[in-house]
Amino acid sequence: MESAISQPNLAKSVQRYQLVVDEAKARLNLAVAPMAWLMPANMTINMASVVGYNNKLKQAVSGTKLGVNNTLNTDTKKSELKLMQGGPSKVNPPNSHPSNPVHKAVMAVQNPKPPKQVRFKLPTDEVGQIKETFQETEKTEPHEIN
C-alpha cells in the first residue's frame, strides 16, 4: 500500500489494475459505488489455473445492487496454461536433460512423433586422396657376424 501511495502518477493504474486482475484470475463481482470499478469479492490468491472467470473491467451501473452480485460477469473463459509470448522459458527445468527418464516421458507425451533424424552430407575427398602405399622395404639379410 505504501508503494501505491507514493506512486508519482496513477495514470497507468487502470492498466496495472487490469493486469493484476488478469494475472490473478479473479472474478469482478463486488460493487462498492455506482460508476466505480467493480472489484473481486473473493480476493484469496489462487495459484492454480481456474476455469470460469471474467476479467473485463466493468463499472457498476445505477441499478446494481451493493455487495456481491452473482448475476454479474457470468461469462466464463477457460483458463489454461499457455506458452508465454516469445516461446517457452529458456531456463531448463530440473528434469530437462534428454537422458532423464522423466524428461523422456514428458517429451513423448508432448511430441508423439519421433524426432527427425538429420543426416550430414560430408564432402568426399576427391583431390589429393591420400593413398597409403606400403612399400616393402628391402629386406636386408642380417649380417653374419663372423
Place this chain on the structure above:
Amino acid sequence: MKTALGLDDVNGFPYQLSLLKTKKPLPIPAVNLTEAAPSLKKIFNSQIKIYVTPDSFFVVKFREIFEQTRLEHNSATESKVWSGWPNMKYWPQQLNFTVFCSTQGCGISREVFDSGVALPEQIRAFYKFHVYFTVRRILFQMGGIQSVSALPGDPTFNPSGNNYDMASYKRICAEFGIAPTSDFRFTGGKNHGLGNVYIGVMGHGPMKTGTAWPGGYYKFSDEGGRATDGNLLYFIKPDDVPQYDWFAPNKTTSLTKAGLARINESIEAFVYSILGA
C-alpha cells in the same frame, strides 16, 4: 436492504452512494464546531479489517498519522500568523484539509465507513481503507514532485512549519471544488482555536490560565511581557482535541465527481495491494 432503510423509491444504491447532482459548495468544517464529533482516530489508529472474501478477513494496522495536532505557540509574531489567516504550513490544517477532501470532498460520510447505513462489512471495510488511503495520498500529493511533505515521525516533520507545495495544494483544491483560501483551522477551542494561555511558575513549571490573548493580562516577551513584572506569557497551547473529527461529515447527500475518481483509485490500490501481493 432498501426496504429496511426506507429507500424503496431510490433507484439502485443508497442515496449516500449515488452521484451528486448539485454543485453547491460544501460547508467547511463539515460538522458545526458547536456540536460533538465522533472520533476518527479510534477507527484509523486501531486495527482495520481487510476482507479478502465476504466472510474472511485479516487485520492490519496502518501508520498512525492522526497525532501531533496540538501546536505550541511561543511568540506573539507566530501566534498572530496562526490567528490572522489560514496557513497550510501548519500540520493540523494540512490534516484537516486532507480529511475534509477524503470524506466531505468525496461525498463520503462517517455513516458509510463507520455505522449508520446498512452495508456489507466487506464494503464498509473498503471505505475505511479508502478514507485512510486518500488521506495519505493527498498528503503525498501535497508534497509536489519533490515529495517535500512529511508525516509525524519523519525527520523533516515540523508541526508548525511542515513543507508542502503550493501549486499542488491549489490543484487538489480545484479537484474538490474548494477555494484555496478556505479556512481549515479548528477555531472551536479557547482564544478562537489558538489555545490556552500558559505562564511559567517557579518550581511548578507551565500553568494553564483562563485569560484571553491578545488583549489579556499576560504578554509574550516579544510584545513587552516581563517575568519581573509578573505578566510574562510562557506559551499558548490548545486542549488535546482531535480537530480533524469536525472535518468529516456525519451525513452526506451523495458522492461527488472527484469522490468517484478517488474511489476508483482506491479500488485499484486495494485490489492491487491484495491480489498483487
